[in-house]
Amino acid sequence: MRRIRSTLLMASQHLSSAVQWSTAQKAVQRLVPPLSFDSRKGQNGRIGVLGGSYEYTGAPYYAAQSALQAGADLAYVFCADGAAPAIKSYSPELIVLPCYKTANMHDQQATSMAMQEVRPWLARLDCCVIGPGLGRDEGVLKGVADIMNAAEVRSTSTIVDADGLFLVAQNPELVEGRTDCVLTPNRRELERLAARLNVAAEAADVAAQVARKLGNVVVVAKGQRDVITDGTDVLVCDEPGAPKRCGGLGDVLCGALAPLAAQAARADQSDAAFVGRRPLLWACYGACVASRRAAAAAFARKRRAMTAPDALAEIGGACESVAPTTVVEPPS
Template identity: 45%
Template structure:
């Protein structure tokens, strides 16, 4: 694994020691929210599992609070999945485009954005024009607030139509799979024929003005147009739906931690440049998601579902980072004083 000099990233892979700096150490001095507050915007009446996977991955990695912003009917379903998620059924489809009275979804979402450290948009969003309109508004509003963004799944169609909403915003990560990547390049009139996957992804990142692109595939290619990381961590052989949502949840969590890192919320070596956080967050998330997939497939084989991958997220995290983290280990006397 290529070494990283302080403040400079390799074009191969970052060191685990560098990635670990983004992970908040757990201490008794922390408060609820210090380890990250994230939101997943998505979830229509047809796709309720996708935002659940995003938000649940964040909690399993150690984010403190995970909100889901979804369509009203989807909210009733998602609330039955887990009591740990904060479900906000603020989205409205074309047939019910307003909340009770004259309140709009945007008026409900705006105040919530002020509480967050990072936002994922698109998982399970569907194709309804009203849902896309609110998602587009949220992307613009999050950017105006300087919030890190993950754009995946159905939000990539919005990006294809309106690339200006994140063009030049280097605190954003887009995560297309192979078909989505091709459609996005076509929408942006970017000809990548004959290019390697690495070069094509780099061209897309350049076209978007330095946005970090995660081109998912046999190996995940991560690039901001300047540098390229390739994550070849072994994964499982199953390609069941939902694994991309788990990846989005991991990326949005590391981005949220990156915001806390920038603010000096905990002591660290200060070796990471702030502009490098999206690339490092994306690589760490790809590595963990692929390893969780490997563990799930090793356990379940052909019957592997994304719920099995989700169950392995914490084990994947421990396997990669447990020995590197310098978390405070409270004594029994200090812990017994907490009621």
């Protein structure tokens, strides 16, 4: 783990020049659609979160609610039936759909088959976040693997985090070659991916090598500095965050990223604002800055008592500071 920390810092020092904030902000701003009084529900993003188990109900809530705070119109949570009541109670704004029965989890095949009921819903989404609170039940992971292989998901922007990354470490082909896919590993998760792909942990560009081995997926290696790479380009986010590293902050990051990732999939890569880099890299950069600013604001208020809900409460304002909303006024 210490080796991963040092390699990420080396990557930030040797593989990336400093990004001018004016350049970054122009690029991120291109990914935030203006609001209009003619807007229809769903135009600003339909986000799905596939995760949530009997033990873990907070993670999918943080991701889905963060997506709404970052500007998405609708957020769905696909979870175990044992998690649904708790997640529903957290927020009436979330559309919570239990997709398999906790009682059947001893039957891997039944669980896997039940999860296929999610597929018609996923076809409606602009971005799908896979992994928060998912758990590691073998039947659930098999069902998720089948879903990730489905055309409905493979044509949708996807963010993989937490136990979704555990699944990818077992089956890298699930994301190979998916240029609209983002992996968001912490140090331990990056170490697991590197080992599976035969990438040396001491390599200065470990995150970039992992991205290349997976066919240029985007990797957001979270740490003291966030290293964002598709194996070719590298961006480093060193925005100050918070010294309190409470659980749930990674879920807030994934949620804030989802609306930007959805817009990145539609963006014109030749746009001069992107200065030759993929729009999805800038989406990740913007989300990293916003989540760090939210954590910093939460820590300023709560100090040692800071928890993930405090950061969640700040994510809307942080996103606005990164990319201010443009409003198209109605005709007079």
